[in-house]
Amino acid sequence: MVGVRAAGLAAGPMAGFDTAAVEREFFPDGRHRVLLLMNIGRPAPETGRERLPRLAYDEVVTTL
Numbered sequence: 001m002v003g004v005r006a007a008g009l010a011a012g013p014m015a016g017f018d019t020a021a022v023e024r025e026f027f028p029d030g031r032h033r034v035l036l037l038m039n040i041g042r043p044a045p046e047t048g049r050e051r052l053p054r055l056a057y058d059e060v061v062t063t064l
Contacts (some may be wrong), residue, residue, distance in 0.1 A: 004040050012039045 004011040014037045022034045 001038065004038075009040055010043050014038065 001011045001013060017037060019034045022037070023030070023032070027034070
């Protein structure tokens with residue numbers, strides 16, 4: 001997810017779906033397990049929102 005966002009795309013992880021159905025559809029040989037689904041792309045301009053403010057490095061890191 002970090003890599004997708006670093007590439008300038010939006011990423012939205014989703015949980016609460018039928019993992020067995022997804023595994024049957026996309027991985028019928030049983031070699032892979034599904035943990036979550038993630039939508040990746042660019043949101044429409046009218047639906048996007050500005051990034052929320054982030055804490056400064058000095059506010060969250062203490063060097064001992």
